[in-house]
Amino acid sequence: MPPVGFEPTIPAGEQPQFQDLDRAAIGTVTTTATTTTTLLLLLILLLLQLLLLLLLLLLLLQLLLTITNQFLTYLRRQFNSTGQPATQEAQNIQNCQTPIYKHRC
16 A cells, blocks of 8 residues: 555656546637637628628618608698699798798798
8 A cells, every 4th residue: 555645647648638638528629610610600690790780771861761752742732833832831831831830031
């Protein structure tokens, strides 16, 4: 029986390699393939976010154009080609007769 506190020396080549097995068991092994896959997935997610942002901007632009077009259509109905009011409401606006426009005159 060896003395207490004595540990036999094992040559490095014969020592079991538990560290790699432990890492593999808990999922901390990083390889070039997993790093590349992770980076590729992050890039795809970034591109999807940019695509969604672009889509949102296009929808906002379409909304702005629709509102502008409706406003221009309203103005065309209110004023004739000579710039004179075509309706009584337009006449009231031009003459500051409508309460909401009085502060502008």
